[in-house]
Amino acid sequence: MISNKPFLTIPRRDAEERPVQERIHDYKKTAKEMTKEQITEQATRCMNCGVPFCHAFGCPLLNVVPEINNAASRGEWRKALDLLLDTSPFPEFTGIVCPALCEGSCVNGQDGDAVAIREIEHRVIETGYENGWVHANLPLVRTDKHVAVIGSGPSGLSCAEYLNRAGINVTVYESAEHVGGFMRYGIPDFRLPKSVIERRVSLMQQEGIRFETNVCIGKDISPEYLLRNHDAIVLCCGSRAPRDLKVPGREFSGIHFAVDYLTQQNRINGGEVFDFDETKSAKGKHVVVVGGGDTGANCIGTAIRQGALDVTQIEIMPNAPIKRAPNNPWPEWPRIFKETPAHQEGCKRQWNINTLEAIGENGKVKALRCTEIEWKRGEDGRMFNVPKPDGAFVLPADLVLLAMGFVGHAIPDIVKAFNLRCDERGRIFRDADGMTSAKGVYIAGDCATGQSLVVRAITDGKRVASGIVKSLL
Numbered sequence: 444m445i446s447n448k449p450f451l452t453i454p455r456r457d458a459e460e461r462p463v464q465e466r467i468h469d470y471k472k473t474a475k476e477m478t479k480e481q482i483t484e485q486a487t488r489c490m491n492c493g494v495p496f497c498h499a500f501g502c503p504l505l506n507v508v509p510e511i512n513n514a515a516s517r518g519e520w521r522k523a524l525d526l527l528l529d530t531s532p533f534p535e536f537t538g539i540v541c542p543a544l545c546e547g548s549c550v551n552g553q554d555g556d557a558v559a560i561r562e563i564e565h566r567v568i569e570t571g572y573e574n575g576w577v578h579a580n581l582p583l584v585r586t587d588k589h590v591a592v593i594g595s596g597p598s599g600l601s602c603a604e605y606l607n608r609a610g611i612n613v614t615v616y617e618s619a620e621h622v623g624g625f626m627r628y629g630i631p632d633f634r635l636p637k638s639v640i641e642r643r644v645s646l647m648q649q650e651g652i653r654f655e656t657n658v659c660i661g662k663d664i665s666p667e668y669l670l671r672n673h674d675a676i677v678l679c680c681g682s683r684a685p686r687d688l689k690v691p692g693r694e695f696s697g698i699h700f701a702v703d704y705l706t707q708q709n710r711i712n713g714g715e716v717f718d719f720d721e722t723k724s725a726k727g728k729h730v731v732v733v734g735g736g737d738t739g740a741n742c743i744g745t746a747i748r749q750g751a752l753d754v755t756q757i758e759i760m761p762n763a764p765i766k767r768a769p770n771n772p773w774p775e776w777p778r779i780f781k782e783t784p785a786h787q788e789g790c791k792r793q794w795n796i797n798t799l800e801a802i803g804e805n806g807k808v809k810a811l812r813c814t815e816i817e818w819k820r821g822e823d824g825r826m827f828n829v830p831k832p833d834g835a836f837v838l839p840a841d842l843v844l845l846a847m848g849f850v851g852h853a854i855p856d857i858v859k860a861f862n863l864r865c866d867e868r869g870r871i872f873r874d875a876d877g878m879t880s881a882k883g884v885y886i887a888g889d890c891a892t893g894q895s896l897v898v899r900a901i902t903d904g905k906r907v908a909s910g911i912v913k914s915l916l
């Protein structure tokens with residue numbers, strides 16, 4: 444019997460992970476599926492708040508979370524799906540990889556555990572697929588307008604989907620072999636199986652959207668050609684300049700950007716044929732991941748599956764607190780300690796560590812010289828770090844993976860090719876509808892906002908599509 448205040452009596456439950464000893468031998472999704480019954484019970488924990496912060500403050504797509512939860516709690520899966528698809532074009536992606544910004548602002552989370560909103564979303568969309576309720580949405584009227592979308596990451600896919608729904612003919616150009624952007628080549632299969640992307644792309648093809656892969660705009664096709672043959676162009680090229688580690692010895696072989704390393708394994712898993720780079724394999728190596736975030740965690744899981752001898756993750760910042768700090772109040776996104784399934788697979792983590800030098804032998808990296816540091820606040824209020832006395836140490840490292848985030852928006856080739864106006868920080872100018880300084884050339888996703896999240900890229904693609912529809916139809 445369910446109480447009339449289930450949030451008081453039913454604890455939060457998350458998807459179980461497969462046992463470590465099983466999952467580290469494959470690249471299949473680590474999380475097990477929760478049953479519909481478990482999800483229904485979890486959905487009853489939603490309080491249906493008068494002011495649902497999850498919806499209006501948390502979720503960039505403005506998913507009507509309490510209504511979806513309410514329908515799921517009654518087992519009304521079709522209704523929950525319709526509500527979800529009203530605002531979200533691809534809940535199968537966000538239902539797996541979204542950090543669940545909504546949960547950060549869930550009222551239940553103020554004094555307990557937030558509702559498992561992302562897991563509910565995942566079950567709702569998968570139930571939709573299982574029952575054949577998710578299908579191609581063909582536009583009622585097809586117009587004579589043509590738009591080229593450059594890049595097939597979440598922003599490009601979302602923009603293409605909404606343009607097509609409005610009857611606009613869309614071609615998505617993608618320089619890589621497969622569609623999906625960082626969802627395909629950055630996020631490992633053990634988090635997001637690529638069949639999830641393929642299933643959606645197949646629906647989009649049935650809807651009439653054309654995908655041209657292995658085509659690099661600016662190289663294989665000129666901007667002039669695109670402009671001549673389309674009524675508008677949307678640049679959804681992502682933000683792809685990783686932050687570098689500027690230390691002596693950086694030039695040694697075996698030091699790679701995390702994204703390049705993850706891409707190689709994703710290409711192998713995707714069956715692509717290419718020249719394998721052994722220096723990007725962790726097999727039999729001491730691996731050090733520089734950077735304590737989620738991209739670093741993806742590297743840890745990948746290195747363990749490749750057969751690393753050991754994996755250490757170092758982070759220059761202090762460890763985050765277990766609970767929210769006073770300067771990080773609800774409903775802000777909680778900046779608290781996080782452990783991912785990859786960390787549980789066997790890795791050492793160290794915080795307050797600065798890298799001083801890469802030490803090499805015969806041109807190959809062999810170790811990192813590091814130091815423990817202390818953070819202090821200067822008179823101007825800014826934080827700075829100093830090395831701890833006797834804090835220096837050496838970490839054996841045959842493979843160093845740099846996962847320290849991305850810098851700027853960095854698509855200089857595209858900026859030049861389309862002659863786009865940028866501000867002093869290199870951000871490409873765009874108006875409220877997403878149009879750049881070049882007439883008919885729009886921009887969406889990470890290349891407009893800087894590196895962000897799948898849900899934000901999807902939201903931005905949707906927003907820019909509506910700007911284009913407004914101007915063309």
Ligand SMILES: Cc1cc2nc3c(=O)[nH]c(=O)nc-3n(C[C@H](O)[C@H](O)[C@H](O)COP(=O)(O)OP(=O)(O)OC[C@H]3O[C@@H](n4cnc5c(N)ncnc54)[C@H](O)[C@@H]3O)c2cc1C
Nearest residue numbers: 594596597598618624625629660680681888889895896897
């Ligand atoms: C390792 C990693 C893990 C991540 N994990 C998560 C996560 O768990 N959750 C989350 O929410 N976010 C995650 N992110 C962030 C998220 O993936 C990105 O914010 C999101 O993919 C950005 O979408 P986008 O469409 O703007 O660009 P991208 O996904 O970067 O896609 C851009 C596409 O444009 C193509 N392209 C570029 N130039 C051209 C050209 N000239 N011609 C043709 N095609 C071109 C590229 O090949 C690429 O496919 C992760 C990012 C990385 C790197």
Ligand code: SF4
Nearest residue numbers: 502537541544545561
């Ligand atoms: S898309 Fe992300 S933020 Fe929005 S409801 Fe789903 S999990 Fe929450």
